[in-house]
Amino acid sequence: MTIGSKRILSYPSIRRMPSYLRVLKDLVATDQKDVSATFLAKALGFEPIVVRKDFDPLPITGKSGVGYDIHELIKAIEDHLGWNNITDAFLVGTGNLGSALLGYRGFEQYGVKIVLAFDVDPAKTHQTINDIHVLPIDEFSTMAVRMKVQIGVLAVPAEYAQPIAEQMIKAGIRAIWNFAPVKLVVPENVVVQNEDLAEGLAVLSVKLDRLKTQSVHPIPGDTSPVPENETPDTHPVP
Amino acid sequence: MTIGSKRILSYPSIRRMPSYLRVLKDLVATDQKDVSATFLAKALGFEPIVVRKDFDPLPITGKSGVGYDIHELIKAIEDHLGWNNITDAFLVGTGNLGSALLGYRGFEQYGVKIVLAFDVDPAKTHQTINDIHVLPIDEFSTMAVRMKVQIGVLAVPAEYAQPIAEQMIKAGIRAIWNFAPVKLVVPENVVVQNEDLAEGLAVLSVKLDRLKTQSVHPIPGDTSPVPENETPDTHPVP
DNA sequence: TAGATATCGATGTAAGTATATCGATAAAAG
DNA sequence: CTTTTATCGATATACTTACATCGATATCTA
Ligand SMILES: NC(=O)c1ccc[n+]([C@@H]2O[C@H](COP(=O)([O-])OP(=O)(O)OC[C@H]3O[C@@H](n4cnc5c(N)ncnc54)[C@H](O)[C@@H]3O)[C@@H](O)[C@H]2O)c1
Ligand SMILES: NC(=O)c1ccc[n+]([C@@H]2O[C@H](COP(=O)([O-])OP(=O)(O)OC[C@H]3O[C@@H](n4cnc5c(N)ncnc54)[C@H](O)[C@@H]3O)[C@@H](O)[C@H]2O)c1
Numbered sequence: 201m202t203i204g205s206k207r208i209l210s211y212p213s214i215r216r217m218p219s220y221l222r223v224l225k226d227l228v229a230t231d232q233k234d235v236s237a238t239f240l241a242k243a244l245g246f247e248p249i250v251v252r253k254d255f256d257p258l259p260i261t262g263k264s265g266v267g268y269d270i271h272e273l274i275k276a277i278e279d280h281l282g283w284n285n286i287t288d289a290f291l292v293g294t295g296n297l298g299s300a301l302l303g304y305r306g307f308e309q310y311g312v313k314i315v316l317a318f319d320v321d322p323a324k325t326h327q328t329i330n331d332i333h334v335l336p337i338d339e340f341s342t343m344a345v346r347m348k349v350q351i352g353v354l355a356v357p358a359e360y361a362q363p364i365a366e367q368m369i370k371a372g373i374r375a376i377w378n379f380a381p382v383k384l385v386v387p388e389n390v391v392v393q394n395e396d397l398a399e400g401l402a403v404l405s406v407k408l409d410r411l412k413t414q415s416v417h418p419i420p421g422d423t424s425p426v427p428e429n430e431t432p433d434t435h436p437v438p
Numbered sequence: 439m440t441i442g443s444k445r446i447l448s449y450p451s452i453r454r455m456p457s458y459l460r461v462l463k464d465l466v467a468t469d470q471k472d473v474s475a476t477f478l479a480k481a482l483g484f485e486p487i488v489v490r491k492d493f494d495p496l497p498i499t500g501k502s503g504v505g506y507d508i509h510e511l512i513k514a515i516e517d518h519l520g521w522n523n524i525t526d527a528f529l530v531g532t533g534n535l536g537s538a539l540l541g542y543r544g545f546e547q548y549g550v551k552i553v554l555a556f557d558v559d560p561a562k563t564h565q566t567i568n569d570i571h572v573l574p575i576d577e578f579s580t581m582a583v584r585m586k587v588q589i590g591v592l593a594v595p596a597e598y599a600q601p602i603a604e605q606m607i608k609a610g611i612r613a614i615w616n617f618a619p620v621k622l623v624v625p626e627n628v629v630v631q632n633e634d635l636a637e638g639l640a641v642l643s644v645k646l647d648r649l650k651t652q653s654v655h656p657i658p659g660d661t662s663p664v665p666e667n668e669t670p671d672t673h674p675v676p
Numbered sequence: 677t678a679g680a681t682a683t684c685g686a687t688g689t690a691a692g693t694a695t696a697t698c699g700a701t702a703a704a705a706g
Numbered sequence: 707c708t709t710t711t712a713t714c715g716a717t718a719t720a721c722t723t724a725c726a727t728c729g730a731t732a733t734c735t736a
Contacts (some may be wrong), residue, residue, distance in 0.1 A: 211724065214644050218636035222619055236683060245621045249725060252684070264684040265732035281640055282647045296541035303534035306619075308637050333564075375646040377638065381460055383483045391649050393642035397633065398456035400615065401548050402519055404631035406452050408588065408613040409520045411629050438594070450693070472712060487695060490714065502714045503702035 209280065217277050218310060219244050220254070224274050225309075233386040236267035273312035283311030288349050290373075291317040292364050294324050294334050297379055301353060302329040312351060316343060320360075337364075344371035354378045365392075447518065449491040455515050457482050462512050462624035463547075474505035505548060521549030527589035528582060528611075529555040530602050532562050532572050535617055540567040550589060554581060559596075565671070575602075582609035592616045603630075 209217070214258055225244050227235055228263075237251035255268065258276040262268040278284050286436050291298055291314045301307075302317055317334045319325055325336045335343065352373040356364055361380035368376060376392045378384055447455070461481050475489035493506065498513040501504040516522050529536055529552045539545075540555055555572045557563055563574045571610055573581065581587075590611040594602055599618035606614060607628055614630045618620055622630050 209644070210723070211641060214640050215637040218634065218640050219619070219621075238683075243621065247725070248683090250723090253724080256685080262684055263732065264730065265682050265734095267683070281643050283643065287643075296538040300534040300538035307639065310636050311643060312639060351642070374649065375642050377642055381457075383457075383481065389649065391642065391645040393645065394640050395635065395638045397489065398544070398548050399453040400631050400633045401545065401550060402452050402456050403449060403569070404589070404613050404615055404629065405519050405521065405525075405549055406447070407629040407631065411612065411627065448693070485695070486713090488693090491694080494715080500714055501702065503704090503712050505713070644731075662691070 207257045209254070209257050213257075214281070216244075216246070216250075217281055220251075221274065221277055221309075224270055224277075227270050228274070233270060234263070234267040235270050235273070237262070239267070241341035253415060258270055278311070281311060285291075286311055286313045287351055288313055288315045288347060288354055289351035290314070290340065290344060290349050290368075291332075291353040291355060292318045292319070292337065292340065293354065293360075295355065295357075298353075299329050301355060302332050305330075314353060315347070315349075337367075340367060341371040344368070344373060348372065350374045352376050354380055354384075356380060358382045361384075384391070445495050445497070447492070447495050451495075452519070453518060454482075454484070454488075456494055458489075459515055459547075462508055462515075465508050466512070466549065470503070471508060472505040473508050473511070475500070477505070516549070519549060523549045524549055524584060525589055526551055526553045526587050527591055527615075528553070528573065528578065528587050528606075529570075529591040529593060530557070530578065530606070531592065531594035531598075532557045532567060533593065534594075537567050538592075539568050539591060539593060543568075552591060553585070553587075575605075578605060579609040582606070582611060586610065588612045590614050592618055592622075594618060596620045 211380070223240055224235065229384075237248045237255070241248040241251045252262075255273070255276075257261070258280060260268065260272050262278045275284075286308055288429075289312050291301060294302065294317050296315065298319075302314060307313065314332060317329065317332050318337045318340050319334055320337045322336070325334050327334055344352075350364075350416045352363060352368040352375070352433060354361055354368070355375055358380045361378065361382045362384060365378070365386060366377055369386060374383065374390055376386070376390065378392055378394045380397055381398065386392055432433060458478060458506070461478060462473065475486045475493070478484070479486040479489045490500075490548050493511070493514075496511075496518060498506065498510050498514045513522075524546055527550050529539060532540065532555050536555065536557075540552060541633050545551065550572060555567065556575045556578050557572055558575045560574070565572055582590075588611060590603075590606040590613070592599055592602060592606075592614055596618045598622045599616065600622060603614055603616070603622045603624060607624060612628055614622065614624070614628065616630055616632045619634055619636065621632075624630055
């Protein structure tokens with residue numbers, strides 16, 4: 201059973217990688233050279249076993265009794281996610297959410313940089329938000345083709361999401377980060393990642409409900425102070 | 439094996455519920471009375487089996503050859519999620535993301551209404567965003583206690599997330615929707631839902647990478663037009 | 677140097693999800 | 707009224723993910 205040894209991260213693993221990166225990058229400032237799975241687990245609220253499993257497919261190896269080399273680990277993760285060289289992205293829809301995204305400097309840490317934005321509303325175009333120019337949507341295709349941009353961020357109202365997605369794809373976009381609560385219909389050679397905030401809200405509601413109903417039967421001699429409470433995410437390979 | 443029949447939705451199911459709700463509410467406008475799992479599956483890109491499994495724990499039943507009663511289904515979902523009577527929430531941090539969330543009218547559809555916001559920056563307080571008042575953070579506790587608010591939305595910079603969370607909890611907050619990329623340490627009787635956009639970005643990166651490398655070996659006689667491309671989320675009960 | 681402690685990596689188990697199959701039922705079509 | 711089609715619901719299977727155990731190895735301490 202050694203055929204094609206598993207060098208592919210599962211989606212749950214992939215989702216945890218940004219968290220690891222954050223902690224690891226904080227550690228770089230320290231004089232530490234190595235970090236243990238136990239340490240990362242505690243910092244992030246996972247189980248140490250999960251951490252080691254997550255790193256298992258990466259082309260690195262930890263040392264017993266020591267842990268993983270921090271720099272090696274960071275490099276391995278960034279390599280796997282393709283975050284070493286930052287990829288340019290275009291954003292469409294500079295409304296509430298779109299301009300929040302533009303105002304966020306954090307994405308560059310994750311390999312993506314929004315370099316141009318577009319909107320249909322003349323009141324919003326021909327200005328800059330956080331140093332990013334906002335152009336009329338008509339110029340999207342020209343610019344996308346010229347700059348060979350492959351990632352598009354979709355932050356328009358639901359009813360315009362599909363047509364804008366199609367326009368993106370025609371202009372060469374291969375990956376769409378979709379914030380509109382709509383299932384986009386796209387060709388096979390285009391990937392979509394839907395970001396639906398309502399999912400998290402639904403989970404929160406249910407957790408709160410279940411918390412209340414279960415606390416009707418309180419744990420006998422328990423007044424422990426500071427545990428945790430997380431909700432993860434998983435998924436099979438499409 | 440009928441002891442305590444499974445009336446509990448899995449987390450993946452819970453995450454799909456908002457999508458169902460959206461489609462169902464659109465259907466209400468129609469004159470349709472029933473909807474089949476097949477229809478919902480097609481509309482959302484799931485498998486019909488998944489849809490039926492998702493509805494199985496709900497206290498409703500579909501009719502063979504017909505489907506589910508739309509109104510019954512909506513009610514069952516909203517009941518389960520506790521979204522029938524809207525719950526008030528407070529938001530802290532009216533920066534880029536926070537004000538985007540305030541500008542969004544959609545959350546009420548999911549049982550949560552942000553009724554007050556708070557910030558530490560005097561330049562941002564004592565104004566309204568989308569008709570929601572922004573107060574100084576010092577007033578949080580008083581207002582939370584007075585209004586018996588149980589849900590807090592955290593949209594402050596990472597370094598302030600933990601202290602603000604603690605302040606929320608002292609004021610009676612039981613559920614925190616956390617947008618800061620930080621693991622919050624909270625007591626057992628408080629639930630946290632972390633919303634980490636980087637997760638989705640990580641998934642998108644990998645999907646794009648895998649798309650490119652696999653397309654080196656194109657599927658032989660395949661030029662099918664409009665398939666799909668989704669990435670779901672799952673998780674075990676804490 | 678010897679012993680205690682921490683940690684990895686491999687292997688195995690359990691839990692949770694997704695998917696397939698099939699009989700029964702309801703509506704529509706002939 | 708009979709046949710066809712669509713659909714649910716139950717059961718079974720496969721797959722993915724999380725979790726547990728244990729031996730081996732490295733570091734630290736006495
Ligand atoms: N704001 C939030 O917190 C939030 C939360 C969850 C989901 N969403 C989703 O994100 C999307 C955007 O939300 P928002 O609150 O920013 O809405 P918004 O109305 O504030 O912004 C939408 C922007 O898209 C622009 N636009 C409209 N049609 C366009 C077109 N054809 N081409 C280019 N630009 C166009 C508008 O001019 C506007 O600037 C929506 O689909 C919404 O459902 C938003
Ligand atoms: N903007 C995005 O697109 C985005 C994306 C992902 C994650 N986030 C996360 O969301 C959080 C907010 O991001 P942002 O872009 O809105 O940042 P921001 O700096 O624009 O806004 C932060 C707000 O919090 C306020 N604040 C600071 N300390 C406070 C305190 N002690 N009490 C009350 N208010 C306080 C500030 O005054 C400011 O208004 C951050 O943790 C960020 O990492 C943002």
